[in-house]
Amino acid sequence: MSASIHRLAGRPAPSLDPMIALVADDMNAVNAVILSRMHSQIPLIPELAGHLIAGGGKRMRPMLTLASAKLLDYTGNRHHRLAAAVEFIHTATLLHDDVVDxxxxxxxxxxxxxxxxxxASVLVGDFLFSRSFELMVEDGSLKVLKILSSASAVIAEGEVNQLTAVRRVDLGEDRYLDIIGAKTAALFAAACRIAAVVxxxxxAEExxxxxxxRNLGIAFQLVDDAIDYVSDAGTMGKDTGDDFREGKMTLPLIxxxxxxxxxxxxxxxxxxxxxxxxxxxxAHAVRLLRDTRAxxxxxxxxxxxxQRAIDALGGFPAGKAKDALVEAVEFAVARAY
Structure with a gap:
């Protein structure tokens, strides 16, 4: 599924473009909700939140909500506010993560x-969490509220788990997978699942x-952790070796x-x-990582x-939505090549 394999097969490298095109109209509605709910009488709040929300992110999580709704032929508009809630949860966790790290x-x-x-970063993160819960409550579905609120709690648990594992060279693979399953994959899973609820x-489809x-989220984080050692700030949007300097035992190091x-x-x-x-x-760490094929x-x-993520879509009918969701997985993995 690497980009090089796609090129050898005469196919372009996988991208998010099909998903972006699929949900473009819906994403405009989501962005309108985001702009509306970011507003506050306290100028620092929209200024700081806007810095991150407008900062070039792919908006992958809310797009997954919208694309999953397309897969299910959903024709309502409840998913717009819920996709905005997903983005607010994600942005709040990023604000808090950057403070912690x-x-x-x-x-x-x-x-x-x-x-x-x-x-200011912590408090604006709290504001965005609160806005996300307002949007969930307005939707009126207790099941949606349970899924997204549970995901929020799991994400926080994952961050605390990671915090207590920092600079622990004895961290095992099982605990590492628990951490990324919570801090990354939980929101990917919830973002997709709520589409089936609405x-x-x-x-079974839910x-x-x-x-x-969930499997896409784990794959996404594994790739991030790998390319932290072989990429640069221009590609990753952060400095090479940040995890190394912060003492994080990610899978390559394990x-x-x-x-x-x-x-x-x-x-x-x-x-x-x-x-x-x-x-x-x-530089020595990178050599050891390469020598051990880590x-x-x-x-x-x-x-x-x-592949597990792609297999999970097996029961859904073929079409543009399914193709876009499959290519999103291929894109997530191909970022490393």
Whole structure:
């Protein structure tokens, strides 16, 4: 599913363009909701929120809600507000994450916490969470409220789990997958699943879309964690090696540590605990990751989860919506190539 395979087959590299085209009209309605609900009498709130929301993100999560609704031939408009709620949850978590991580860059731009400070970023994140819950309540479905509120709680749990795992070289693969399943995949899953609820489709279809989103989210995060070591700020929108300097044990490091020599393990322990975080140390880390095939195998895992996402769509009818959802998975994985 890599871009190189697509080119060899005479196909263009996968992209989100089919999904963007599929949901363009719906996305205009979602953007109108976002702009309306970002408004506040306190000027700093729309200024800071707008910096991130208008900052070049792909809006993948709300697009998944809209594309899933298209897949189900839903003809109402409840999904517009709910897609906006999904985007607000995502944006709020980004604002909080950047404060926790002390990040300087987000999507190639200075983070809100660097411009306005940590307190403002945390409080505007709280504002956006509150707006998302207003939108859920207005929808009137207790089931939708339960799905999205549960996802919000799971995301917070995942962030706390990750926080307590920072600089822990003994972090295992199972706990890592628990973390990314919570902090990333939970919102992907909920974003897709709520479309089946508003379309009043059977629970089997609801859970199929949940599985699609969850596996896509895991694949998406695995790729992010791999290309943190082999990309640059222009591609990733953040500095190469941010995870390394922050002492995050992502899957590439977990695999390299497990496969390394005694000297390699000593290096990884020193690096993760913050004693080896210079540019030369990062270069050495990248060499070890390549030598142990940790990057390649992380991306192989991403392809595995990507295929599981595609398989979850097997029971839905062929058409533009299904094609766009499949290509979104291929795009998520192909970013690494």
């Amino acid at each position: 002390g990040s300087d860059l987000r999507r190639g731009k200075r983070t809100a916490n660097i411009i306005w400070g940590n307190p 379309a009043e489709r059977p629970e 859970m199929a879309l949940d599985s699609y989103g 695999l390299a540590y497990a496969r390394g020599s005694a000297d390699d393990r000593t290096f990884w322990k020193d690096a993760v605990e913050g004693r080896r975080d210079g540019d030369d140390d990062l 990057i390649d195998d992380t991306l192989a895992r991403a392809r595995h989860y990507g």
